[in-house]
Amino acid sequence: MASPPSITISNLCKRFGNQEVLRNISFEVPRGQTYCIIGGSGQGKSVLLKHVMRLLAPDSGDVRIDGESIVGLSGKPLDEVRKKMGMVFQESALFDSMTCLENVSFGLTMHRRDLPAREIERIAREKLRLVGLSRVEHKYPSEISGGMKKRVGIARAIALEPEILLYDEPTTGLDPVLASSIDELILKMKAELHVTSLVITHDMNSAFRISDRILFLYNGKIHFSGSSREVRETTDPVLGQFVRGETSGPIPVIVGEDL
Numbered sequence: 001m002a003s004p005p006s007i008t009i010s011n012l013c014k015r016f017g018n019q020e021v022l023r024n025i026s027f028e029v030p031r032g033q034t035y036c037i038i039g040g041s042g043q044g045k046s047v048l049l050k051h052v053m054r055l056l057a058p059d060s061g062d063v064r065i066d067g068e069s070i071v072g073l074s075g076k077p078l079d080e081v082r083k084k085m086g087m088v089f090q091e092s093a094l095f096d097s098m099t100c101l102e103n104v105s106f107g108l109t110m111h112r113r114d115l116p117a118r119e120i121e122r123i124a125r126e127k128l129r130l131v132g133l134s135r136v137e138h139k140y141p142s143e144i145s146g147g148m149k150k151r152v153g154i155a156r157a158i159a160l161e162p163e164i165l166l167y168d169e170p171t172t173g174l175d176p177v178l179a180s181s182i183d184e185l186i187l188k189m190k191a192e193l194h195v196t197s198l199v200i201t202h203d204m205n206s207a208f209r210i211s212d213r214i215l216f217l218y219n220g221k222i223h224f225s226g227s228s229r230e231v232r233e234t235t236d237p238v239l240g241q242f243v244r245g246e247t248s249g250p251i252p253v254i255v256g257e258d259l
């Protein structure tokens with residue numbers, strides 16, 4: 001029998017109070033592929049990604065990892081599933097009281113008790129090197145730039161070499177050269193480790209470069225799903241306006257109101 005998709009989202013609904021954020025979202029990410037989620041600010045991209053880690057529970061619908069539903073899991077079974085995943089948070093979410101090296105080592109120390117401390121440190125150093133940050137090992141998050149924090153977050157997410165990587169805006173706040181190097185890292189993780197990735201991004205160049213498929217979230221639904229080429233050549237007015245960053249079209253522009 002064919003192996004199940006790495007990530008399966010079925011009929012996912014989530015509301016906060018009377019705000020319906022996700023309205024019947026369904027898609028699956030096949031093993032080893034990279035899917036990007038694009039969409040405007042506040043459209044529910046981070047909320048969707050947090051459901052994949054089961055940091056949020058849906059009101060209805062299902063999330064399966066390697067075919068196993070995680071919606072009803074807690075405690076040790078949930079920890080076991082989470083070990084398969086690494087997440088790069090939008091706000092980096094580093095521990096302020098730990099150095100960068102300690103932040104990257106943290107998951108290894110918790111989950112790889114079989115490894116000696118020296119080996120854990122070697123792996124953490126190697127991951128910091130991969131994101132180009134060997135020099136900040138002993139610095140604290142408050143002593144480095146926002147872009148560096150983002151890269152420490154990536155090093156931490158890949159430290160356990162998970163099968164699934166979830167990235168929430170990994171290139172936002174990085175200069176164009178660094179942004180391209182993160183894209184290359186995502187491509188390398190796919191080519192060498194066959195990682196499945198779900199990447200939220202506002203950076204269309206990055207989405208076009210790394211995606212096997214792009215999902216466009218709008219009004220709580222997957223409004224469009226297609227290849228980079230299909231997105232580039234779209235005749236859909238909403239997606240077209242979003243991709244080209246136009247201020248006139250069906251997407252309301254709220255500057256000057258409501259602020």
Ligand SMILES: Nc1ncnc2c1ncn2[C@@H]1O[C@H](COP(=O)(O)OP(=O)(O)OP(=O)(O)O)[C@@H](O)[C@H]1O
Pocket residue numbers: 016021039040041042043044045046047048090
């Ligand atoms: N824990 C929460 N409690 C209440 N409302 C929430 C919570 N988390 C998110 N929301 C709301 O859900 C909506 C979607 O938020 P989300 O963070 O997913 O947006 P986003 O698409 O990631 O936006 P951005 O591109 O700005 O990061 C927002 O209106 C937000 O205020």
Ligand SMILES: [Mg+2]
Pocket residue numbers: 045046047090168
């Ligand atoms: Mg977000």
